Amino acid sequence: MGEQDEDLGAFDPNIPEEGPSAPPPGWLDVIHGYQGHKGGEEDNPLYPPPPAYNPQPELNRNTVVPDIRVPTVSEDVAREALLKFVESKWKYSSKPARNLVFKELKPITVYRYRLETYTETRTSGWQFEPYNGQAVDGPQYGASPSPWDVLMALPPRFSDRVEKVRVPHSSLVKPCHKCNGCGRTRCGHCFGRGLRRCPFCHGHGSSRNKRCTSCQGRGRKRCTFCHGHGYKTCCVCHGNQSLLHFIQLTVTWKNDVSNFIPDRQPDFPDKKFENVTGDPFFVDESVLVYPIQGFPDQEICDVSTKLINEHLNRFRSTSRILQQRQSIEMVPLTHARYSYSGKDFSFYVYGVENQVFASKYPSACSIL
Numbered sequence: 001m002g003e004q005d006e007d008l009g010a011f012d013p014n015i016p017e018e019g020p021s022a023p024p025p026g027w028l029d030v031i032h033g034y035q036g037h038k039g040g041e042e043d044n045p046l047y048p049p050p051p052a053y054n055p056q057p058e059l060n061r062n063t064v065v066p067d068i069r070v071p072t073v074s075e076d077v078a079r080e081a082l083l084k085f086v087e088s089k090w091k092y093s094s095k096p097a098r099n100l101v102f103k104e105l106k107p108i109t110v111y112r113y114r115l116e117t118y119t120e121t122r123t124s125g126w127q128f129e130p131y132n133g134q135a136v137d138g139p140q141y142g143a144s145p146s147p148w149d150v151l152m153a154l155p156p157r158f159s160d161r162v163e164k165v166r167v168p169h170s171s172l173v174k175p176c177h178k179c180n181g182c183g184r185t186r187c188g189h190c191f192g193r194g195l196r197r198c199p200f201c202h203g204h205g206s207s208r209n210k211r212c213t214s215c216q217g218r219g220r221k222r223c224t225f226c227h228g229h230g231y232k233t234c235c236v237c238h239g240n241q242s243l244l245h246f247i248q249l250t251v252t253w254k255n256d257v258s259n260f261i262p263d264r265q266p267d268f269p270d271k272k273f274e275n276v277t278g279d280p281f282f283v284d285e286s287v288l289v290y291p292i293q294g295f296p297d298q299e300i301c302d303v304s305t306k307l308i309n310e311h312l313n314r315f316r317s318t319s320r321i322l323q324q325r326q327s328i329e330m331v332p333l334t335h336a337r338y339s340y341s342g343k344d345f346s347f348y349v350y351g352v353e354n355q356v357f358a359s360k361y362p363s364a365c366s367i368l
């Protein structure tokens, strides 16, 4: 501030300048089991889970997969599916779909392997709220339970959810770090004086020997930011002077899904399978599943081993694995070859939903 500002309004030296928005390092004590809190916005990951938790896949368990049937699609079903597909494309005529002659409907065996791993992750961080006399569940009621001992109600299996809870007995009250326990902070715009230099006459009270009408010749005006008070109610404690600090535990339940379909049909884009369902003829659920063995398609066995290892490596050290589920689906896929107006075409019918993929279709223009 310049010297000219010195004689502006009265200023209360007891009202502090604004402090930091978050508690500074060392402001809060370390609570056993929740080490490393620096009072910042970032939550601390709380891993690994306790050593007592270490599930192992059941050994010597052969995952036996039942026989599978290859679904077939009739000519009527294939034609109906194609008609629906054609209707969704405004530039296609339905005439070829109604009049085509099928040559072959070839079912193709497509398996989809899916591995789901349902995990729970816990993180924690200090939170605070203005203190105005609410109950304080502090250490006088006992030691805080360690992070993985805080009891939580489980959501339905395989459903994603996030819940935040206060760690029992972790609460404490401290003077507000923003206002130093004053409840007010000095206005930074007028430096606590409640008055600011008049912007029209630059504090001179006059310009070109005329009395300034904006400040009535006073050279200063009431500060609009603090309404002339020189201070503002503290935005952190809302004037309560104290804050209630507590550790907030964030519990995240998440289902991670990996899918794999061996590419057996180069003409058919495998991405299309993502939007359709299949027939899950094999479902295996356990805390940890064991790689599939003895399935006729060796690639499925191999990918089961690979993905199970990947999931274990990815989640075991940071999360609690609550449940795993692996499944093999038979995803219907039929290659339909037909002729129309003396030319050969083909399309695919796929998924339980009988979706159609056709890279070529006899257009009305080329035929007429």
Ligand SMILES: [Zn+2]
Residues within 6 Å of the ligand: 198, 199, 200, 201, 202, 203, 204, 205, 206, 212, 213, 214, 215, 216, 217, 218, 219, 220
């Ligand atoms: Zn003025």
Ligand SMILES: [Zn+2]
Residues within 6 Å of the ligand: 187, 188, 189, 190, 191, 192, 193, 194, 195, 223, 224, 225, 226, 227, 228, 229, 230, 231
């Ligand atoms: Zn002000």
Ligand SMILES: [Zn+2]
Residues within 6 Å of the ligand: 176, 177, 178, 179, 180, 181, 182, 183, 184, 234, 235, 236, 237, 238, 239, 240, 241, 242
């Ligand atoms: Zn405050």
